[in-house]
Amino acid sequence: DAKTTQPTSMDCAEGRAANLPCNHSTISGNEYVYWYRQIHSQGPQYIIHGLKNNETNEMASLIITEDRKSSTLILPHATLRDTAVYYCIVLNQAGTALIFGKGTTLSVSS
Amino acid sequence: DAGVTQSPTHLIKTRGQQVTLRCSPKSGHDTVSWYQQALGQGPQFIFQYYEEEERQRGNFPDRFSGHQFPNYSSELNVNALLLGDSALYLCASSLLSGGGETQYFGPGTRLLVL
Numbered sequence: 610d611a612k613t614t615q616p617t618s619m620d621c622a623e624g625r626a627a628n629l630p631c632n633h634s635t636i637s638g639n640e641y642v643y644w645y646r647q648i649h650s651q652g653p654q655y656i657i658h659g660l661k662n663n664e665t666n667e668m669a670s671l672i673i674t675e676d677r678k679s680s681t682l683i684l685p686h687a688t689l690r691d692t693a694v695y696y697c698i699v700l701n702q703a704g705t706a707l708i709f710g711k712g713t714t715l716s717v718s719s
Numbered sequence: 720d721a722g723v724t725q726s727p728t729h730l731i732k733t734r735g736q737q738v739t740l741r742c743s744p745k746s747g748h749d750t751v752s753w754y755q756q757a758l759g760q761g762p763q764f765i766f767q768y769y770e771e772e773e774r775q776r777g778n779f780p781d782r783f784s785g786h787q788f789p790n791y792s793s794e795l796n797v798n799a800l801l802l803g804d805s806a807l808y809l810c811a812s813s814l815l816s817g818g819g820e821t822q823y824f825g826p827g828t829r830l831l832v833l
Contacts, residue, residue, distance in 0.1 A: 709761030
């Protein structure tokens, strides 16, 4: 599975959009980009995933560049409850293990 | 629709003892994966069970073993506990036979080894 690179930390004001970047320059054509987040001491929470096209659900939007070498998770209106560690993971469709890096610690403040 | 459940929530053991952690997958899921998360680190994959067989294993010693039951629930067993086994143990379930690989996590079991 391709490796990912994320910034260590980011800050966001409550009510503003939070844009979390992820680089995955070695991604293969059949590998998906997954995003999870983990609020302190809880289990990771699935957010969204995509292959080529941009995706949106009730939690977030995922923008994948045309060359698929990077992506951005967008939380449109961040709240204090969105403060968490966000993990970007690249996963082969037939893969099983999720390989977690260090993720991005997002701090949302009022 | 019940999500992934784990028991117990917290556990304290002594070095050398054995521990069993339990996981019930999300309704409709057939696959269970286990992860270990040390303090300040991301989760690390231990192994995955599907059709009562170990399907994939991470870089963990044989002291870590598991089992999956016909109802898809699973157990993680750790023998000869070490201080370094203190961690949050996470269970995740997915529907492998359906072709989807999205894993959903439970709340975890926090193990402290003294």
